[in-house]
Amino acid sequence: MPLSMPDRPVILTGDRTTGPLHLGHYVGSLQNRVALQSTHRQFLLLADAQALTDHAHDPAKVSRNVLEIATDYLAVGIDPEMTTICLQSHLPALADLTLLYMNFVTVARLERNPTIKDEIQARGFGRDIPAGFLCYPVAQAADITAFKATIVPVGDDQAPLIEQTNEIVRRINRQAGTEVLPEARALIPSVGRLPGVDGKAKMSKSQGNTIPLSATADQIRDAVRRMFTDPGHVRAADPGRVEGNVVFTYLDAFDDDPAAVADLKARYVRGGLGDSVVKQRLDDVLEAVVAPIRDRRAAFARDPGHVLEIVRRGTQLARTVTDATLRDVREALGLFALHERCDANA
Amino acid sequence: MPLSMPDRPVILTGDRTTGPLHLGHYVGSLQNRVALQSTHRQFLLLADAQALTDHAHDPAKVSRNVLEIATDYLAVGIDPEMTTICLQSHLPALADLTLLYMNFVTVARLERNPTIKDEIQARGFGRDIPAGFLCYPVAQAADITAFKATIVPVGDDQAPLIEQTNEIVRRINRQAGTEVLPEARALIPSVGRLPGVDGKAKMSKSQGNTIPLSATADQIRDAVRRMFTDPGHVRAADPGRVEGNVVFTYLDAFDDDPAAVADLKARYVRGGLGDSVVKQRLDDVLEAVVAPIRDRRAAFARDPGHVLEIVRRGTQLARTVTDATLRDVREALGLFALHERCDANA
Numbered sequence: 001m002p003l004s005m006p007d008r009p010v011i012l013t014g015d016r017t018t019g020p021l022h023l024g025h026y027v028g029s030l031q032n033r034v035a036l037q038s039t040h041r042q043f044l045l046l047a048d049a050q051a052l053t054d055h056a057h058d059p060a061k062v063s064r065n066v067l068e069i070a071t072d073y074l075a076v077g078i079d080p081e082m083t084t085i086c087l088q089s090h091l092p093a094l095a096d097l098t099l100l101y102m103n104f105v106t107v108a109r110l111e112r113n114p115t116i117k118d119e120i121q122a123r124g125f126g127r128d129i130p131a132g133f134l135c136y137p138v139a140q141a142a143d144i145t146a147f148k149a150t151i152v153p154v155g156d157d158q159a160p161l162i163e164q165t166n167e168i169v170r171r172i173n174r175q176a177g178t179e180v181l182p183e184a185r186a187l188i189p190s191v192g193r194l195p196g197v198d199g200k201a202k203m204s205k206s207q208g209n210t211i212p213l214s215a216t217a218d219q220i221r222d223a224v225r226r227m228f229t230d231p232g233h234v235r236a237a238d239p240g241r242v243e244g245n246v247v248f249t250y251l252d253a254f255d256d257d258p259a260a261v262a263d264l265k266a267r268y269v270r271g272g273l274g275d276s277v278v279k280q281r282l283d284d285v286l287e288a289v290v291a292p293i294r295d296r297r298a299a300f301a302r303d304p305g306h307v308l309e310i311v312r313r314g315t316q317l318a319r320t321v322t323d324a325t326l327r328d329v330r331e332a333l334g335l336f337a338l339h340e341r342c343d344a345n346a
Numbered sequence: 347m348p349l350s351m352p353d354r355p356v357i358l359t360g361d362r363t364t365g366p367l368h369l370g371h372y373v374g375s376l377q378n379r380v381a382l383q384s385t386h387r388q389f390l391l392l393a394d395a396q397a398l399t400d401h402a403h404d405p406a407k408v409s410r411n412v413l414e415i416a417t418d419y420l421a422v423g424i425d426p427e428m429t430t431i432c433l434q435s436h437l438p439a440l441a442d443l444t445l446l447y448m449n450f451v452t453v454a455r456l457e458r459n460p461t462i463k464d465e466i467q468a469r470g471f472g473r474d475i476p477a478g479f480l481c482y483p484v485a486q487a488a489d490i491t492a493f494k495a496t497i498v499p500v501g502d503d504q505a506p507l508i509e510q511t512n513e514i515v516r517r518i519n520r521q522a523g524t525e526v527l528p529e530a531r532a533l534i535p536s537v538g539r540l541p542g543v544d545g546k547a548k549m550s551k552s553q554g555n556t557i558p559l560s561a562t563a564d565q566i567r568d569a570v571r572r573m574f575t576d577p578g579h580v581r582a583a584d585p586g587r588v589e590g591n592v593v594f595t596y597l598d599a600f601d602d603d604p605a606a607v608a609d610l611k612a613r614y615v616r617g618g619l620g621d622s623v624v625k626q627r628l629d630d631v632l633e634a635v636v637a638p639i640r641d642r643r644a645a646f647a648r649d650p651g652h653v654l655e656i657v658r659r660g661t662q663l664a665r666t667v668t669d670a671t672l673r674d675v676r677e678a679l680g681l682f683a684l685h686e687r688c689d690a691n692a
Contacts, residue, residue: 001379005509011511017682033541047445048681048682049445052446052449053448053449056521057449057521058678059521059679059680059681062681062682063681063682065680066682072409087682088682089442089676089681089682092441092442093438094438094440095438095441095442095444095445096441098441098445098477099395099444099485100395100398100478102476102477102478102481103399103402103476103477103478104399104402104476105401105476105477105478105481106473106475106477106478107453107475107476108472108473108474109477117496127452127454128454128557129452129453129454129485130448130449130450130451130452130453131448131449131451131481132445132446132448132449132450133449134453134477135448135477135481139445141356161605173547175402175403175405201467228403246402268406296573308441308684311684312684315684325656326405330435333405334405334406334409334411335394335405335408335409335435336363336394336409336413336433336435338433338436338654338658341680
C-alpha cells in the first residue's frame with residue numbers, strides 16, 4: 001500500500017467527475033499514470049467538489065460520474081495496491097485547508113490568474129462568476145499540499161495553477177517560519193492534446209466528438225467513419241493533406257508501428273490512397289487498444305460494490321494523510337488544537 | 347444537554363477569538379445569551395476560523411483568545427449544560443458547507459454586501475482583500491445553517507449578513523427541491539451599543555478604551571476616572587451635558603435604579619453636581635457588576651483543563667449536529683456518499 005512508499009516522490013492528479021473518460025484522457029493522462037504508479041506514490045483524486053464549481057446546477061451528473069471514473073481508472077490498469085483512488089468531498093481537511101489558504105490570497109490575485117480568465121470566458125460566466133469558481137485554484141492548492149505532492153501532471157495551460165499553489169506554499173511557510181509544505185512542480189505531458197473526432201480542439205461528451213473507454217466495436221467503427229479528414233480529398237486518386245487530418249493524428253497517437261504510419265502518410269499526400277483504407281487501419285488499431293480496456297471495464301462495472309470498496313479504502317487512507325497535513329499546518333502556524341481524535345472509517 | 351431540547355428554537359451566536367470580552371460585549375450580547383439559554387437551544391461558536399479572515403498575520407493572537415473567551419462565557423453565567431460552547435475550526439462540516447455554498451453565490455453579489463464594503467474600508471484592505479474575507483459571509487451562512495439555527499443575534503449593521511444567509515438557504519432548497527434548510531432571522535438587541543470609555547463609538551482593546559470582564563477594582567476606578575464626560579463642565583456649579591457623556595451612558599446601561607440616575611441627570615444639567623460624585627456612583631455600580639464575574643472568571647482561569655474539557659465536549663456535540671446537516675444537504679442535492687462513519691472524539 002502507498003503508505004509504505006515513504007521515499008517515492010508524491011504525485012497528485014485526478015479528474016473532475018463530470019463525465020466518463022475517453023481516448024483523449026487515455027493519451028493525455030491515463031497511460032502516464034499507469035506508468036508512474038510503479039515508481040511514484042500516486043494519489044488519484046475523484047474531484048467531485050471541484051466539479052461543482054461549474055456544475056452546481058447539475059449535482060446529479062457530478063454524483064453519477066464518481067464510480068464511472070473510478071471504473072475507468074481500474075479498466076486502464078490503475079492498480080489500487082499501487083495508486084490511491086480517493087474522493088475529494090470526503091476529505092474534510094481539503095476544505096479546511098482551502099478556507100485557511102483563502103486568508104493568504106487576495107481577490108485581485110485570483111482575478112489575474114490567466115487560467116481562470118480563460119475558463120471564465122469559456123464557460124460564459126460573464127459577471128456572474130460563482131465564488132467557488134474564482135477560488136478553485138486555492139482549493140487546488142489545498143489538494144496538492146494536503147498530500148504534500150511535489151509532482152502534479154497538468155496540461156500546459158494549467159501551469160499558472162501550480163504557480164498559484166507555490167505562492168501559497170511560500171506564504172504559509174513564511175508565516176509559519178518553517179518549511180511545513182513542499183513546493184510542487186508541473187509535469188507537462190510530452191504528447192499533445194488529442195482532437196475530437198470532428199477535428200475540434202476540445203473533446204467533450206456533450207459535443208459527441210469523443211470515443212469513450214467503454215466504446216463498443218460498432219461505436220468505434222461509427223466514430224472513425226465520421227472522423228474529419230481532408231475536405232479537399234474527394235477521390236482516392238487526389239492528393240490529400242495530413243495536417244489537421246484527424247485520422248492521421250489518431251494513428252500517430254495509437255498505432256504502434258510509426259514506420260507504417262509514415263508510409264501511409266506519404267502515399268496519402270501523393271494521391272492514390274482512399275480515406276477508407278486509412279480509416280480501416282485506424283479502426284483496427286483503436287479496437288486493439290480499446291477491446292481489453294472495454295472488457296476489464298465491463299468486469300468492474302458488473303461489481304460496483306467492489307469499485308465502491310476500492311474508493312472507500314483509498315479515501316480512508318487519503319484521509320489519514322490529509323488530516324495529518326492539516327494538523328501539521330495548523331500546528332506550524334500556532335493555531336489552537338483541541339487534540340481530538342477522529343477515527344475515520346471512510 | 348442541548349440535544350434533548352428538540353422543540354426549542356435554535357440560536358447560533360459567538361465571537362471571533364481576537365481578544366478577551368469586555369463590558370461592551372456584556373451589555374450587547376452576553377447578558378442576552380444568559381437569559382436566552384433557558385428558553386432556547388443555544389450554540390456559542392468560538393469563531394477562530396473567521397478570526398483568521400482578517401488576522402492571518404497573527405494566528406497566535408487568534409489561538410490565545412480561544413480559552414480566554416470560553417472563560418469569559420463561563421464567568422458571566424453561560425451554563426455548558428444549557429448552552430453548547432464549540433470551536434469553529436474543529437467542525438469540518440462548516441468548511442465543507444462553505445465551499446459547497448460558494449458555488450451558489452457570485453463574486454459580484456459578495457462585493458455588493460454593504461457590511462463587507464464597510465468592513466473592507468474599516469480594515470484598510472484597499473484592493474488587497476483576502477479571498478477569505480470577501481467570502482466570510484458565505485462561511486457565516488454555513489455556520490448558521492449547519493446548526494439549523496433560526497435565530498441569530500446580531501448588531502443592526504449585520505442584518506445584510508442574515509439576508510445573504512437566507513439567499514443561500516433559498517438557493518439550496520430550490521436546487522434540492524425540498525426545504526432542507528430553514529431560513530434564519532436576525533435578533534437585533536434593544537440596547538444600543540456601549541461607547542468606549544473615551545467616548546468613541548468603537549470599543550477595542552487596542553484603543554485601550556474598554557473595561558475587560560476581568561478588570562480589577564483598581565482598573566475599573568482608573569477607567570471611570572479617565573472617562574469622557576462634558577468638556578464644558580469645568581466646575582461642579584456649572585450646568586453639564588448628559589448627551590454624549592459616557593458616565594451617564596454607562597449608568598443607563600448598568601445602574602439598576604433608573605429613578606436615581608434620572609435624578610442625578612437632572613441635577614447635573616441644572617448645575618451643582620460635580621463629575622466626581624457621578625463617577626463615584628458609576629465606580630460602585632460597575633464594581634458590583636464586575637466583582638462576581640471577576641471572581642468566577644478567576645476560579646475558571648485557575649483550572650484551564652476544565653474549560654478545555656467544556657469546549658471539547660461542546661465541540662463533540664456540535665460536530666454531531668453539523669455533520670448531520672452536511673449529510674442532509676449533500677443527500678438533498680443528490681451528491682455522492684461513501685456512507686462513511688467518523689466517530690469524532692472531539
